[in-house]
Amino acid sequence: MRDALRLAATVAAALLLAACGVRSAPGSGKAAPGPSGSPAQGTGSSAPAPAPVAPSGNPPGQATAPAAPVGQAPAGTAPPGPTRPAGPSEETIHWYVPSIGAPLRSDDPRAKGKKVVMLTFDDGPKPETTPLILDVLKRxxxxxxxxxxxxxxxxxxxLRRIHEEGHRIGTHTVNHTLLTRLQGRDAIRAEIEPVNQVVERVTGQRVRYFRPPNGMYNADVLAVVKELGLELINWSHGSQDWVLANTRKDPxxxxxxxxxxxxxxxxxTVLHPGAVIxxxxxxxxxxxxxxxxxAGLRERGYAFVLLDP
Known part of the structure; x- marks a missing residue:
């Protein structure tokens, strides 16, 4: 009887140790690549006009940006699917944009060799389409x-949903006006401040990031952006989704x-490590x-990251 009890205790201990040694694999934090366009300084429209950007180089200080897509389309439905588990430790690494239109960079030793991208979306939110995008991102x-x-x-x-689901919110002017065509800094400020105030009132969080329409900027725009405590963020890789507004509209x-x-x-442009898409x-x-x-970005080994809140 005593031997039987010893045997049962030994088996139970072995099973407990085996269970403690099992860990679920972390989810992939990779993102999908998007069409490219290079940021510019000048006048902008609802969608940027692409200019080639070298994956590892910095875009010129003043250039032209992609033209934005216009028009409203019928809503679709986001394909169903399981929610992905949380991604790996990229979320704890500090990423930044070293210069306007440049790829993401990190000085953290853990970032060495990592392939990351940041997805950015302009011009919304729009009731017909933004919820579909949020559904996919959440899943x-x-x-x-x-x-x-x-x-x-x-x-x-x-706006509230974007914030509550953990995304960052920057601003893109009140009316998608090309800021380089405005006369004087007061006119530029009047295109930026009001939308910042709305975002801050709704989310309770200060706006840190700004993207000028078409990626266009000049010295006056930079001065106002600095005065308002914002960081101008353009892109290093364009999806060209705005171009399809006048063609086949093919996903x-x-x-x-x-x-x-x-x-x-x-x-x-082409997909590259650190791409701001x-x-x-x-x-x-x-x-x-x-x-x-x-899915395509993950297959290519990319993880998704964000700038600091």
Whole structure:
């Protein structure tokens, strides 16, 4: 009897040790590539106009940015799927943009050799499409940076949802006005401050990031941005989703441009480590392309990261 008790205790202890040694694998924190366009300084529109950007180089201080997509399209539905587990430790690493339009960088030794991207969405939020994009991001456990306009910020419920689901919110002017065409700093300030105030009132968090329409800026824009305590963030890789507004509106084309490792067209950028990817949450074909973009980025070994809040 005593031997039987000893045997049972030994088996129980072995089972307990085995259970303690099992760990679930961390989820992949990788993102999908997007079409490229290079940021510029000058006048902007709702969607940026692409200019080639070298993956590892810094864009010129003053250049032209991509033209933004215009138009409203019918809403779709985000494809169902399981929620992704939390990504790895990239979230604890501090990433920053060393100069306007440059790829992300980190001075943390843990960042060495990591392939990361940051997804950014301009022009929204828009009730027909932004919820679809948020659904995909939530399901895939990916966080993004949204640059909202004044007319988009009227959708306060969506602003609140973007914030509550852990995304960053920057601003993109009240009316998507090309700031380089405005006369004087007061006019520039009047295009930036009001939307910042709305975002801060709705979310309770100070706005830190600003993207000028079309990526265009000049000395006056930079002075106002600095005065308001903002950081100007353009992009290093454009999805070209705005170009499709006048063509086939094919989600597969957005995926192709984002994941491209060779220029898919003249003036297009290519996917690269640290890419700040430009897309628009106002476009239905971008919402449809997003699941494949995220999957493609993960397949290529990329993780998704964000700037500090």
């Amino acid at each position: 895939e456990n990916v966080k993004a940076l949204f640059f909202v306009t004044g007319y988009g910020a009227k959708n306060e419920d969506l 597969a084309e957005v995926v192709r441009y984002v994941l491209a490792e060779k220029p898919p067209a003249p003036g297009a 430009l897309m628009h949450d106002t476009l239905p074909w971008t919402a449809q392309a997003l699941p494949d973009i995220i």
